[in-house]
Amino acid sequence: MSSKGPVIIITGTPGTGKSTHSQLLVDESPVPLKHINVGEWVKEKGWFEEFDEEWQSYTVDEDKLLDELEPVVAAGGVILDWHTCEAFPERWADLVVVLRCDHSQLWQRLEKRNYHLKKIQENNEAEIMQVVLEEARASYPPEIVVELKSDSMQDMEANIARIVEWITVWTKERAVNVET
Numbered sequence: 001m002s003s004k005g006p007v008i009i010i011t012g013t014p015g016t017g018k019s020t021h022s023q024l025l026v027d028e029s030p031v032p033l034k035h036i037n038v039g040e041w042v043k044e045k046g047w048f049e050e051f052d053e054e055w056q057s058y059t060v061d062e063d064k065l066l067d068e069l070e071p072v073v074a075a076g077g078v079i080l081d082w083h084t085c086e087a088f089p090e091r092w093a094d095l096v097v098v099l100r101c102d103h104s105q106l107w108q109r110l111e112k113r114n115y116h117l118k119k120i121q122e123n124n125e126a127e128i129m130q131v132v133l134e135e136a137r138a139s140y141p142p143e144i145v146v147e148l149k150s151d152s153m154q155d156m157e158a159n160i161a162r163i164v165e166w167i168t169v170w171t172k173e174r175a176v177n178v179e180t
């Protein structure tokens, strides 16, 4: 019997609901899951090379990040929550969830976060052009990439139920010990 839970990547444009979904999944998953907010992790550990004032973003030290994540991922039972997913090796992921959001809703969510206008525009355009979805599709096999709408609380509830169902089936198929 294996005790390894799945590795789930939750990705999407900032503000689409990755962290909120991840927290709910940690609470509702039938197997223990560890939520790694990769952006926060990078900042906490100082794994970035420079801060771009104009775009208010970091250039991440990806080699360092991947080295540190490798053993965490190998242990299984992880949610990787990040606005990009192409840096992660294909072999890591059991499921890749791409959250999508209506652009006017996204605009409001990012405004509430006090992002400056340029950053709101950049993210909103990326969402309209489905940049993260295309990136996920280019990086992982199509059967493990799932696009989910995250406009409302109802969407979120349905998404969580669906992912919990997926985890239940996945763990049963692999006879994962759910008692841990």
Ligand SMILES: Nc1ncnc2c1ncn2[C@@H]1O[C@H](COP(=O)(O)OP(=O)(O)O)[C@@H](O)[C@H]1O
Binding pocket: 012, 013, 014, 015, 016, 017, 018, 019, 020, 021, 109, 149, 150, 151, 152, 153, 154, 155, 156
């Ligand atoms: N499906 C949803 N319906 C309503 N509000 C949502 C939904 N998903 C996220 N939110 C809200 O949008 C904001 C951004 O969510 P968050 O999970 O922090 O996004 P991300 O981690 O993708 O940046 C939060 O205030 C959250 O409560």
